[in-house]
Amino acid sequence: MSVPNAGAIVTVPEIAVIDEIKDEIEDVRTYYFSFENNDVGRDFRVKSGQFVMCTVFGAGEFAVSLPFSPENDRPHLSVRRVGHVTRALHELRAGDKIGLRGPFGNGFPFDAIKGRNVVYVAGGIGLIPLRSSIVHVLQHRPEFGRIILLYGARSSKDHMYKYMIDEWKKIPGFEVHVAVDRPEEGWTGEVGFVHTLVGPASVPVKDTVAFVCGPPLMFNSVIKELLAAGLKDDAIISTLERHMKCGIGKCQHCAIGRTLVCTDGPVYTYRQIKTLGEQI
Amino acid sequence: MYIMPKNQSGALAAALAEDYDLYGPILPDASGEPLFDRAEDPAAIRLDAAISYNPPKSVVFPQAERILSYRYDKDSRTAAIVRDDLVRPKALVGIRACDLSGLLCLDRFYLGQEYVDEVYRDHRKKMFIVANTCVRPFPQCFCVCTDSGPAPREGFDVALTGVGDDYLFETGSEKGEALARKLGLKEAGPGAAALKAKTVDASIARFDAEATQNKAWISRVMNRITMGFIGNDVWEYIGDQCFECGACSFVCPTCSCFNIEDVNTREGGTDRKRSWDSCSYEGYTRMAGDHNPRHPVEDRRNKRFFCKLSFSQSKKYLRPGCVGCGRCNRVCPGDIGIANVVTYIRREITKAGAK
Numbered sequence: 001m002s003v004p005n006a007g008a009i010v011t012v013p014e015i016a017v018i019d020e021i022k023d024e025i026e027d028v029r030t031y032y033f034s035f036e037n038n039d040v041g042r043d044f045r046v047k048s049g050q051f052v053m054c055t056v057f058g059a060g061e062f063a064v065s066l067p068f069s070p071e072n073d074r075p076h077l078s079v080r081r082v083g084h085v086t087r088a089l090h091e092l093r094a095g096d097k098i099g100l101r102g103p104f105g106n107g108f109p110f111d112a113i114k115g116r117n118v119v120y121v122a123g124g125i126g127l128i129p130l131r132s133s134i135v136h137v138l139q140h141r142p143e144f145g146r147i148i149l150l151y152g153a154r155s156s157k158d159h160m161y162k163y164m165i166d167e168w169k170k171i172p173g174f175e176v177h178v179a180v181d182r183p184e185e186g187w188t189g190e191v192g193f194v195h196t197l198v199g200p201a202s203v204p205v206k207d208t209v210a211f212v213c214g215p216p217l218m219f220n221s222v223i224k225e226l227l228a229a230g231l232k233d234d235a236i237i238s239t240l241e242r243h244m245k246c247g248i249g250k251c252q253h254c255a256i257g258r259t260l261v262c263t264d265g266p267v268y269t270y271r272q273i274k275t276l277g278e279q280i
Numbered sequence: 281m282y283i284m285p286k287n288q289s290g291a292l293a294a295a296l297a298e299d300y301d302l303y304g305p306i307l308p309d310a311s312g313e314p315l316f317d318r319a320e321d322p323a324a325i326r327l328d329a330a331i332s333y334n335p336p337k338s339v340v341f342p343q344a345e346r347i348l349s350y351r352y353d354k355d356s357r358t359a360a361i362v363r364d365d366l367v368r369p370k371a372l373v374g375i376r377a378c379d380l381s382g383l384l385c386l387d388r389f390y391l392g393q394e395y396v397d398e399v400y401r402d403h404r405k406k407m408f409i410v411a412n413t414c415v416r417p418f419p420q421c422f423c424v425c426t427d428s429g430p431a432p433r434e435g436f437d438v439a440l441t442g443v444g445d446d447y448l449f450e451t452g453s454e455k456g457e458a459l460a461r462k463l464g465l466k467e468a469g470p471g472a473a474a475l476k477a478k479t480v481d482a483s484i485a486r487f488d489a490e491a492t493q494n495k496a497w498i499s500r501v502m503n504r505i506t507m508g509f510i511g512n513d514v515w516e517y518i519g520d521q522c523f524e525c526g527a528c529s530f531v532c533p534t535c536s537c538f539n540i541e542d543v544n545t546r547e548g549g550t551d552r553k554r555s556w557d558s559c560s561y562e563g564y565t566r567m568a569g570d571h572n573p574r575h576p577v578e579d580r581r582n583k584r585f586f587c588k589l590s591f592s593q594s595k596k597y598l599r600p601g602c603v604g605c606g607r608c609n610r611v612c613p614g615d616i617g618i619a620n621v622v623t624y625i626r627r628e629i630t631k632a633g634a635k
Contacts, residue, residue: 002394003394004394004395010395010396010398011347011348011363011398011399012348012361012363055350057350057352057359057550058352058542058544058550059542060541060542061540061542061552062568082569083567083569084568085568095357096357097352097358097359099350099359099361242565242567243564243565243568245538245539245540245554246540248394248395248397249394249395250389250390250393250397250400250536250538251537251540251554251557252537252559253537253557253565255559255583256573258586258593263395277508278573278574
């Protein structure tokens with residue numbers, strides 16, 4: 001059970017302005033926003049790993065993870081065009097308004113992982129919800145051990161936040177491994193599904209925590225690989241997505257097993273996920 | 281405790297109508313089927329009616345309602361969002377013990393968890409509740425098995441128990457006391473509590489002979505469901521009988537799942553509407569992009585019975601999620617109302633025990 005954030009926007013969305021739109025990869029765009037009301041913006045405090053409910057006026061509302069770090073990071077959402085509401089969002093231009101409720105959910109457990117090695121394993125747009133955690137950990141670099149990112153996507157055209165990854169590669173001590181599924185012309189990085197990077201990256205086992213996010217197939221093979229490497233099921237952390245309507249634990253659409261993704265999640269350890277008794 | 285002649289029930293409803301919108305069991309047409317609905321005329325409320333076809337939850341959780349509306353002007357790029365003010369006080373007159381238990385479940389779920397559901401809270405606040413003891417059970421009833429009847433125990437302003445030509449008029453709040461004074465009721469005297477207890481005992485004694493459609497002792501089943509001892513074949517057998525009509529959810533006094541949709545109006549605005557939903561529908565968990573983590577029908581059936589009968593959900597309600605009203609058994613086109621599911625699972629447990 002998560003404790004609601006002080007100042008969370010619960011029922012009536014607050015109006016936000018889209019300041020800038022950035023094309024990321026096919027069908028995915030990043031929307032930088034700020035609240036119309038400055039007081040709301042000041043009170044809008046997020047924890048890394050939380051999500052918001054985003055209203056596209058005239059179309060509806062959808063749940064979306066927050067990719068920005070709580071500190072010194074520009075508020076934005078990265079959204080794939082997949083259903084009718086996100087399609088409507090993609091029609092908007094800079095200067096248009098959206099509505100936001102939240103932030104909701106438990107967030108990543110940073111206090112519990114201090115001093116440990118941190119491994120990020122992401123597939124495709126699974127990098128979006130992990131971005132806030134990566135930025136946060138880099139901002140607090142001395143509090144953690146080795147920091148590793150294993151990232152894969154179908155092709156180099158499908159790499160999210162390419163400009164950030166290029167920056168991350170330059171950071172001393174941040175081990176960044178990026179792969180594409182199939183060989184392609186001009187690609188000099190690694191080739192293969194992301195779980196095949198676990199071995200070559202010599203992922204540490206002792207005092208290590210892994211954050212995993214990506215499509216169900218990728219998720220399952222990565223988990224298998226990490227467990228085989230010796231990681232314990234409570235040292236693997238993931239963030240789940242579900243069909244959501246309310247965000248505050250009432251509509252029950254996001255129920256998995258005996259938990260609700262909106263209030264008990266979206267961040268779960270693999271030990272918890274195993275006991276939920278449902279597909280990811 | 282006070283005493284109120286039965287022929288004064290009209291005066292009770294009329295007195296409440298001065299300050300509240302009245303809701304209660306009414307007989308809207310010649311079918312004789314009682315509905316729990318708005319009574320424009322206080323005289324329409326029938327305290328002697330059988331248990332209503334629909335649960336009173338629609339008073340606090342309407343089948344469909346607007347929770348807010350907004351207008352977005354594309355040219356000037358301005359948005360205005362308005363939330364309706366739903367402060368008209370409501371009185372529930374003649375709610376049965378099972379349904380009152382159901383309402384208290386909704387209170388604990390909507391108001392008592394991490395977040396308060398503001399829409400529900402607005403319906404619920406300033407409410408006056410007159411509960412009605414079932415002095416004899418109806419054929420569909422099994423509140424004695426779910427510990428939610430036949431007499432209301434908490435959450436009421438007034439509880440009525442019919443004895444001969446009178447009602448024992450028990451107050452549960454200062455508001456209830458004020459109503460007793462307003463109606464000029466007589467004190468019931470020292471024997472009243474014993475008389476009520478005798479009446480309730482007599483009602484319980486009639487369940488065996490009269491509540492013939494249901495025998496659903498749920499405690500042992502709850503234990504087994506919570507511990508995960510129910511085999512997949514059992515859930516599949518149950519799932520096979522589900523027509524995915526959602527009727528069980530709609531008539532259930534504790535089912536509280538809802539959908540939210542933004543509906544554009546002819547006038548150029550948008551209403552955000554929430555409406556009842558059911559976990560038995562396939563689209564309930566389907567995400568944009570068509571990924572549906574909960575696919576087979578038995579997965580979804582399993583979810584509903586888990587919600588009503590497992591410990592994890594009972595923690596949120598502070599009691600089992602089933603209140604024994606028997607409505608789902610009446611409406612299910614298959615044969616998997618809660619009572620039948622409980623009976624079926626108990627039989628399986630017995631069989632397993634005999635092996």
